[in-house]
Structure formats: C-alpha cells, structure tokens
Amino acid sequence: MSRISLTRPIIFSAEMVRAILEGRKTQMRRIVKPQPEDFEPGEGRWKSPIKCEYYNPLKVDRYGEEYPGEEVFGFADESEGWVCPYGASGDRFWVRETWKWEGDTKFTDIDPIGSFYYKVDDVEDIIAGWKSSRFMPKLAARLFLEITNIRVERVQNISEDEAKAEGVFIHKVYPAPRMEFANLWDSIHKKENRWNDNPWVWVIEFKRQ
Numbered sequence: 001m002s003r004i005s006l007t008r009p010i011i012f013s014a015e016m017v018r019a020i021l022e023g024r025k026t027q028m029r030r031i032v033k034p035q036p037e038d039f040e041p042g043e044g045r046w047k048s049p050i051k052c053e054y055y056n057p058l059k060v061d062r063y064g065e066e067y068p069g070e071e072v073f074g075f076a077d078e079s080e081g082w083v084c085p086y087g088a089s090g091d092r093f094w095v096r097e098t099w100k101w102e103g104d105t106k107f108t109d110i111d112p113i114g115s116f117y118y119k120v121d122d123v124e125d126i127i128a129g130w131k132s133s134r135f136m137p138k139l140a141a142r143l144f145l146e147i148t149n150i151r152v153e154r155v156q157n158i159s160e161d162e163a164k165a166e167g168v169f170i171h172k173v174y175p176a177p178r179m180e181f182a183n184l185w186d187s188i189h190k191k192e193n194r195w196n197d198n199p200w201v202w203v204i205e206f207k208r209q
Contacts, residue, residue, distance in 0.1 A: 005090045005091050005092065006087050006091045006092070007091070007092040007093070007094060007144075008086070008087060008091070008092070008093055008094075009093070009094055009095075009096050009136075009138065009141075010086075010093040010094075010095060010096065010145075011095075011096045011097075011133050011134065012095055012096075012097065012133075014097070014098065014119065014120045015167075016028075016167055017095065017097045017118075017120045017143070018120050019167025020095070020143060020145070020167070020208060021120070021143075023208070024164070024165075024167045025165065025166060025167030026165045026205060026206060026207065027162060027165040027166050027203065027204065027205050027206070028166065028204050028206070029155060029158070029166070029185075029201040029202065029203055029204070030086065030201060030202045030204065031189075031193050031199055031200075031201055031202075032082060032152060032199070032200040032201060032202055035193075035199055035200055036080075036082070036200050046200075048152075048153040048154045048157055048200075049151045049152060049153035049157065049203070050075045050151060050152040050153065051075070051151060052073060052074055052075050052084060052088075052150045052151055052152060052202075053073070053075070054071050054072070054073050054088075055071070055072065055074070055075075055076050055081065056068035056069055056070070056071050056072075057069040057072060057076065057081045057083075073087070073088035073150075075152055082152075084150055084202060086147070086150070086202060086204055087147055087150075088147065088150065089147050089148060089149060089150065090146065090147065091146075091147050092144055092145060092146050092147070092209070093144070093145045093147075093206070094138050094141040094143070094144050094145075095141060095142075095143035095144070095145065096133040096134065096136040096141070097118055097119070097120060097133050097136065097143075098118070098119040098120070098130050098131070098132065098133050099116060099117065099118050099119070099130070099131055099133070099136050099140050100116070100117045100118075100119070100126060100129050100130050100131055101114055101115070101116050101117070101131075101140065102114050102115055102117065103115065116140050116142070118142065143208065144208070144209040145206040145207065145208055145209065146206060146207050146208075146209050147204060147205070147206050148205045148206055148207055149204075149205040150202060150203065150204050150205070151202075151203050152200055152201070152202055152203065153200070153201065153203055154198045154199070154200060154201070155185065155195065155198060155199055155200075155201045156195070156198045158178060158181060159178070160177050160178050161177075163177035163178040163180065163181040164177045165205075166181050166184075168180040168181045168184055182195045
C-alpha cells in the first residue's frame with residue numbers, strides 16, 4: 001500500500017520567508033533530538049552524513065517477545081532509532097508567517113470574505129493589527145513547500161553552496177555564506193547546540209510548489 005503524503009505547518013522568520021519568495025532558500029537545518037552519542041564524524045557508530053530511510057523500529061510486547069513496529073522514516077542502528085519529526089520526501093509544509101486579514105465580515109476558516117496581507121511584503125498603509133505567525137490558519141497560507149530529500153549530518157558539514165541555499169545574506173564585496181550561516185545559527189541557538197558544538201541536524205531540502 002502506498003504511503004499518503006502529509007502536510008504540516010512550519011514557521012519561518014520574515015527574513016527566511018523573503019528568501020523563499022525570492023527563490024534563495026531551498027534548505028533548512030533543524031536539531032536532532034536527542035543527539036546521537038558524541039562521536040567524531042567518520043568514527044565510531046556514526047558517520048556523517050547519514051542517509052534517512054524507512055525502517056521498522058523494534059518493539060517488545062508484554063511477554064518480552066520482540067516484533068517489528070510500524071514503518072517510520074528516519075535513521076537507526078541495531079539498538080537505537082530516530083524518527084524524523086518533519087516528515088519524509090514527498091510530504092509538504094505550509095508556511096506560517098506574520099499576517100493580517102481585512103474584510104467586511106468576521107474572519108472564519110470556512111469562507112472568509114476579504115483579503116489576506118503578509119507583513120514581509122511591506123504593505124503600504126498597514127501599520128497595525130498584524131497577527132502572530134503562530135495563529136495563522138492554513139487557509140491564509142500562500143507558501144507550500146514539498147520535501148525533496150532529508151539526511152542527517154553535523155551542522156559544520158554545510159558547504160558554501162548549501163549555506164547559500166539556506167537563504168543567508170550574501171555580502172557582494174566579501175561573500176562568505178558559510179560564515180554568515182554560522183552567525184545566523186548562533187543567533188538562534190544561544191545556549192546549546194551552537195556552531196562550535198557541531199551538533200547533528202536534520203538537513204531538509206525542499207522546493208516551492
């Protein structure tokens with residue numbers, strides 16, 4: 001039986017929404033939780049990068065008998081497994097961003113009569129009344145992204161071209177996308193899993209639909 005593709009919401013900052021709209025962002029990296037045991041890339045159990053695929057996690061019934069669980073997507077070895085919380089290739093995201101709705105009647109999720117606006121567009125004459133991306137309904141979404149590939153690797157494995165695909169600002173005179181991405185990463189992860197910690201991350205490639 002073929003698998004049914006899933007659609008999930010995801011929040012991006014205004015800067016990253018703009019990068020998606022401009023076609024500059026086609027990748028994102030998210031922390032693997034919990035982190036695999038701390039081995040250097042290429043040594044021990046874990047080698048970087050790790051291919052994600054479908055597998056059946058081992059289950060144990062109340063009588064102590066082992067049996068294969070339902071198929072999931074992620075990565076595993078003989079003793080542990082990590083299910084990807086972001087889906088699999090073919091799944092979709094709908095992007096939540098700061099938004100506003102204006103109309104003559106009360107907004108409903110069924111049949112809104114009015115117009116949606118998005119703060120990243122710098123809409124003239126709209127300076128107040130913006131709603132948090134956390135409360136954006138799917139009906140208001142304008143950006144849908146399809147996952148094309150997922151792998152797991154250390155965050156420092158990112159190349160210059162992949163840093164560009166993360167949508168970071170590229171200085172015209174002194175281009176250093178990987179350094180810009182490292183700075184962006186540390187601005188988000190201020191206490192743990194910082195760039196110098198070199199954590200394991202889900203690398204999610206996507207295309208705009």
